Amino acid sequence: MPELRRDPVIGRWVIISTERGKRPNKFALEVEPEMGRLCPFCPGNEDKTPSEIIAYAGQGREKNKPGWWMRVVPNKFPALQIEGSLNRKGDGMYDKMNGIGAHEVLIETPDHDKDIGDLDEKKIEDIFWAYRDRIIDLRRDSRFEYILIFKNKGAAAGASLSHPHSQLIATPMVPMRVRQEIIGGKQYFDYKERCVFCDMITQELASNIRVVAENDLFVAFEPFAPRFPFETWILPKNHDSHFEDLQKQESVYLARIVKVVFTKLKTVLDDPPFNYIIHNSPLKDQTLPYYHWHIEIMPKLTKIAGFEWGTGFYINPTPPEEAAQFLKEAD
Amino acid sequence: MPELRRDPVIGRWVIISTERGKRPNKFALEVEPEMGRLCPFCPGNEDKTPSEIIAYAGQGREKNKPGWWMRVVPNKFPALQIEGSLNRKGDGMYDKMNGIGAHEVLIETPDHDKDIGDLDEKKIEDIFWAYRDRIIDLRRDSRFEYILIFKNKGAAAGASLSHPHSQLIATPMVPMRVRQEIIGGKQYFDYKERCVFCDMITQELASNIRVVAENDLFVAFEPFAPRFPFETWILPKNHDSHFEDLQKQESVYLARIVKVVFTKLKTVLDDPPFNYIIHNSPLKDQTLPYYHWHIEIMPKLTKIAGFEWGTGFYINPTPPEEAAQFLKEAD
Numbered sequence: 027m028p029e030l031r032r033d034p035v036i037g038r039w040v041i042i043s044t045e046r047g048k049r050p051n052k053f054a055l056e057v058e059p060e061m062g063r064l065c066p067f068c069p070g071n072e073d074k075t076p077s078e079i080i081a082y083a084g085q086g087r088e089k090n091k092p093g094w095w096m097r098v099v100p101n102k103f104p105a106l107q108i109e110g111s112l113n114r115k116g117d118g119m120y121d122k123m124n125g126i127g128a129h130e131v132l133i134e135t136p137d138h139d140k141d142i143g144d145l146d147e148k149k150i151e152d153i154f155w156a157y158r159d160r161i162i163d164l165r166r167d168s169r170f171e172y173i174l175i176f177k178n179k180g181a182a183a184g185a186s187l188s189h190p191h192s193q194l195i196a197t198p199m200v201p202m203r204v205r206q207e208i209i210g211g212k213q214y215f216d217y218k219e220r221c222v223f224c225d226m227i228t229q230e231l232a233s234n235i236r237v238v239a240e241n242d243l244f245v246a247f248e249p250f251a252p253r254f255p256f257e258t259w260i261l262p263k264n265h266d267s268h269f270e271d272l273q274k275q276e277s278v279y280l281a282r283i284v285k286v287v288f289t290k291l292k293t294v295l296d297d298p299p300f301n302y303i304i305h306n307s308p309l310k311d312q313t314l315p316y317y318h319w320h321i322e323i324m325p326k327l328t329k330i331a332g333f334e335w336g337t338g339f340y341i342n343p344t345p346p347e348e349a350a351q352f353l354k355e356a357d
Numbered sequence: 358m359p360e361l362r363r364d365p366v367i368g369r370w371v372i373i374s375t376e377r378g379k380r381p382n383k384f385a386l387e388v389e390p391e392m393g394r395l396c397p398f399c400p401g402n403e404d405k406t407p408s409e410i411i412a413y414a415g416q417g418r419e420k421n422k423p424g425w426w427m428r429v430v431p432n433k434f435p436a437l438q439i440e441g442s443l444n445r446k447g448d449g450m451y452d453k454m455n456g457i458g459a460h461e462v463l464i465e466t467p468d469h470d471k472d473i474g475d476l477d478e479k480k481i482e483d484i485f486w487a488y489r490d491r492i493i494d495l496r497r498d499s500r501f502e503y504i505l506i507f508k509n510k511g512a513a514a515g516a517s518l519s520h521p522h523s524q525l526i527a528t529p530m531v532p533m534r535v536r537q538e539i540i541g542g543k544q545y546f547d548y549k550e551r552c553v554f555c556d557m558i559t560q561e562l563a564s565n566i567r568v569v570a571e572n573d574l575f576v577a578f579e580p581f582a583p584r585f586p587f588e589t590w591i592l593p594k595n596h597d598s599h600f601e602d603l604q605k606q607e608s609v610y611l612a613r614i615v616k617v618v619f620t621k622l623k624t625v626l627d628d629p630p631f632n633y634i635i636h637n638s639p640l641k642d643q644t645l646p647y648y649h650w651h652i653e654i655m656p657k658l659t660k661i662a663g664f665e666w667g668t669g670f671y672i673n674p675t676p677p678e679e680a681a682q683f684l685k686e687a688d
Contacts, residue, residue, distance in 0.1 A: 029676075031581055031582035032582055033580070033581070033582040034541075034545070034553055034556075034557065034581070034582075035538055035541040035542060035545070035553055035554070036537045036538055036541040037541060038582065038584075038669075038671070039582070039670075040582045040583065040584055040670075040671040040672070040673055041670075041671065041672045041673065042582075042673050042676050042677075043672055043673065043674050044676055105672045117581075118560045118564070119553075119556050119557065119560055120560075120581045120582070174668055174670060176668055184665075195670070197670075201668070201669060201670045202669060203668065203669030203670065206367045207366055207367055209367075210365075210366040210367040210368060211366060214365070214366070222365055222366055222450075223366070225365075225450050226365065226450065229449045229450055229451075233449070249364070250362055250364070250365070250448075250451045251362035251363055251364040251365075251369065251370070251371045251373075251451070252371065253369075253371055301668075303668055334515075337505055337507055337532070337534065337632075337634055338369075338532060338533060338534030339370075339371075339372075339505060339526070339528075339532045339534065340369070340371040340372065341371070341372045341374055341436045342371055342372065342373050342374065343374050345360075345373050345375055346373075
């Protein structure tokens with residue numbers, strides 16, 4: 027059983043994934059070459075994953091068989107375990123609980139070599155519908171406080187398989203990074219009585235020096251203080267705290283801007299490894315006037331992230347205004 | 358002039374290093390092979406660095422010439438610039454200031470192939486004395502609020518040169534990571550009237566399941582909720598908020614435990630890339646009852662850190678109790 031442990035100083039929870047405990051000499055094996063290995067996410071290999079949770083497929087298709095265009099399965103090596111109770115307890119001054127949660131993989135397409143920017147808008151829409159479907163289903167489980175949806179693309183960004191996929195982790199607490207954003211948004215709201223993200227959108231559209239793409243309902247820009255070169259955010263123009271409240275019509279515009287942004291990133295940065303994360307409200311919060319869901323995309327352009335993750339202090343060699351210029355001009 | 362910019366949501370400052378602005382096609386060049394290149398930190402090449410700030414050397418040695426065993430120079434490509442005024446200003450809703458600060462390199466030894474664990478205890482002591490000397494000197498500059506001292510070893514940990522060296526960055530604000538720790542320590546103190554780090558030391562020594570090494574004045578242990586496999590902290594046993602208040606006698610014991618810990622890490626993990634960071638109090642704070650300086654060492658054992666730095670959510674496959682066992686048994 028994995029364990030969730032809380033740092034007693036800053037309150038960060040980490041997953042100690044005891045089941046996959048690594049001995050010192052095992053770390054070198056972490057990045058195995060994929061060549062010659064069977065891809066468990068390709069059609070025909072459905073029995074190589076745990077049994078699917080949902081799939082988008084044509085009529086009459088049998089479960090765990092080919093014919094799907096989007097498939098969600100439990101992670102074969104889950105960081106958290108779905109069965110059990112939290113059993114929160116102390117250990118002297120420390121706090122821990124059982125590593126209860128969900129860890130799912132969303133296989134975005136049957137095509138091994140396509141990535142999100144290469145898909146039709148309709149298929150991109152379906153990726154976001156699948157995220158939403160899973161949130162709606164999992165939030166009924168009262169043990170969960172937050173659902174983290176993210177994508178790692180490329181080995182440098184942490185992907186262990188190259189077939190296009192995203193991941194979902196449902197956690198029994200709100201991660202520190204999320205709490206910080208919510209608190210920051212609330213402080214701004216208390217002072218200004220406005221959403222900090224709405225204000226950002228207004229200023230970005232007016233100044234137009236960091237905007238990368240825009241349509242009726244969404245905007246993509248390089249943030250004012252980006253941690254990484256070509257860090258790009260996508261936000262709904264209308265205030266909305268919860269991604270899962272996405273309207274059907276909005277999803278069309280979301281898919282459209284996602285395709286535009288990833289096509290531009292691919293062109294300008296030569297198909298870079300990247301992470302994206304859906305920044306969303308905690309599950310048990312009602313509609314929040316001070317939080318605004320959005321997507322943060324972080325291309326991984328240099329291996330030299332050691333300093334940054336060690337210190338929490340970011341040095342970005344590319345001004346976001348320059349990055350925006352490159353992206354805006356690209357097709 | 359580099360720029361410091363503040364994220365309007367969570368208040369994180371980042372350095373936008375405009376001077377070294379990178380065009381998209383330049384990122385691939387980031388990790389240049391070092392082979393065949395002249396090492397600017399080796400004796401005889403002193404003219405390849407900016408003129409030295411201090412050096413520990415034998416009598417009669419000329420400045421910027423061989424004969425030193427510890428040498429501190431300005432970083433040739435500084436992230437922050439020493440001359441100028443902060444000129445804090447707004448940009449609509451955003452906050453920024455000039456990228457004023459110091460960025461220095463501490464060349465730890467003339468020997469290109471030795472690392473900190475390979476040095477004599479006396480020489481390790483000198484590394485810490487050099488850190489202290491630089492803090493004492495730089496804190497007289499009223500523009501600076503914090504001094505970050507860290508070491509990247511190995512390309513995977515962000516080092517661009519392999520000759521053993523540490524870095525120092527003096528900043529005109531307290532980085533968010535530091536503020537979080539100070540706030541966390543203060544909250545604990547307000548509740549318990551004790552230092553959270555002192556309590557941790559007491560519990561770790563009593564339980565003795567995560568302790569790696571110990572002497573009269575220092576202890577090294579794997580923290581209860583480590584972000585990374587084999588993350589190791591070194592703390593002074595007696596409460597002390599400011600590293601620069603180190604007593605002469607303490608430095609002897611610090612060097613001793615540092616040598617022990619790095620020797621163990623090298624043995625168990627086969628000479629791993631790593632980062633270490635001195636977690637210290639802000640320059641302008643007086644002695645703090647709720648903060649306790651310490652060193653955090655993070656071996657970089659897997660390239661798969663994309664998820665972690667993207668989400669702020671850590672999955673650690675190695676329980677600290679197991680890591681401690683391996684380290685304790687190693688020589």
